[in-house]
Amino acid sequence: MGTAALLIDFGSTYTKLRAVDIAARRLLGWGQGPSTVTTDIMVGMRASLADLERRLGGLPRFQYRLASSSAAGGLRMVTVGLVRELTAEAARRAALGAGAKLVGAFAYRLTLGDIDAVVKLAPDILLLAGGTDGGNRDVLLHNARMLAQSALACPVVLAGNRDTTDEARTLLAGKDVIATENVMPELNVLNIEPARAAVRQVFIDRIVHAKGIDRAQPEFDAVLMPTPAAVLEGARLVADGCDGEAGLGPLMVVDPGGATTDVHSIATGEPSAPGVIVHGLPEPRVKRTVEGDLGMRHNAANIVDVAGIDAIAADAGLGAQRTRAIVEEVARDVGRLPRGLEERAVDQALVRAAVRHAVTRHCGTVRTVYAVTGPVAVQEGKDLSNVAAVIGTGGALVHGADPRSALAAALAGPDDPNSLRPKAPRLLLDRHYLLYACGLLASVEPKAALELALRNLEPIDTMSPLEQTHAV
């Protein structure tokens, strides 16, 4: 056996391990234990290592032991900006791109009520933005003053109008302040990488310790990032490739989970048709959205609200009443795996609806505006109609009755022609939950990580040649 790496995900329910052979680009095995961050993280770590050891018949010497974490509530963030669609939106995107769980997003001047809400939310990090460089100063300084007088204890990442940085730092003297570049230095110019990097550094330097994850330090070398950021890094690697090795090109990752549905895209999102005018805030090439109302268990009832009971029932092939009863049952018992044919059918309908709506919200739209000079196509958001691949990950998809049909719910359809969803991508399944592991491994062995990912992403677009002819 060549050199091995251990990739750890300290999750909210499980501690998950992946052991890989770096030289052979091969998954050696996996191990799983409970998540015990809230008590003693070492209990879950030891249990998952023992599980891995049992499966492998012994543990190899690991050259790298890298971890990501979404335990203890994940990286809980609050963002504050000025105009909701401008700097407040840029701040939201920076937090999501850093792999955070966004628990609050505020705009304009914070009121006493807002401050109260922020303190109650008790975020791990607050991202404070507002104003373009040389633009509005008053609102950010007002918000800094309000936060300074509050009981908020978490680090504040400052990413607003650069003219306010010194003054805001002085105002926030009692707090832990990390200043970085403005998320929107010029109007409609998005600059979220520096804020993302600052958030990640705070996560490594402080949050890992604050959440007690570092108590498992004897068993790992470093906690590099929140788990959603590791998935995003994995997606970026698979799309872009690395030195001397091509990736798959523009792609999308869909991850329907128990509480939320995450969608990641690595694509510029520029119009695929000529002559289209793009409106609104520019889109980040590496984008993550989280749909807090689309979760397979905690938010099963919400999926029904969004999609409509009739649509879910029709997709499941059951009556509306029976469908609703099953949905209520699974929502009450969030750890439940589907039992029997009817529950599996409802589960499949729920995952399809979650994927469909989450992807629709992630993708942009195009509409026709009738100008005097004739019709003009105006695009808002990302055009992802030409992405090369859509990758499905997460238990609900992988262990569902029909992963192909669940993932196909991401595709563009004739019923919604204005949505810029993928048209004819390859459908791939992350069956062994390796995307986060490859994202972590990419930080030390990018080529091995890329090849490992490419070998293990399983094509599931197995239409017959006849079907394919008709689909085109």
Added chain:
Amino acid sequence: MPAHAAPARGDAAVVVTGVIGSDTHIVGNRILSMALERAGYKVVSLGALTPAEDFVKAAVETNADVILVSSLYGQGELDCRGFRDLCVEAGLERILLYVGGNLVVGKQAWPDVEKRFLAMGFDRAAAPGTRVETVLEWLASDLAQRHRSG
């Protein structure tokens, strides 16, 4: 940075420009934006097909001194209705509002048209054929007056 170098933005007045409504005529607006930049203004250019709300949001975020609205397709009166109210609502009571282009359809006497736009809360309305130099003069004098009145 040497002491004599110009500051990054300095105290240059900020002007938001764009073409309002479902109007794609961008050329005149672009020429005006270039002239303003050359004259030392900081220009935030929103381009064609810009809803009224987007002018106001951009002005808030960039702390703009002036919004300069172009309308070339004859629907200006409809598109600009309530523009001042939007600004007041967003806390921009004192912002200078200029409008210009082919503001109305058909042959209407300019003084009538101008009166209507001033009544809507615009500080200046530019008749078709107004020269760039005239707009620059208006700006210099209006901004100086704003400055004097604090």
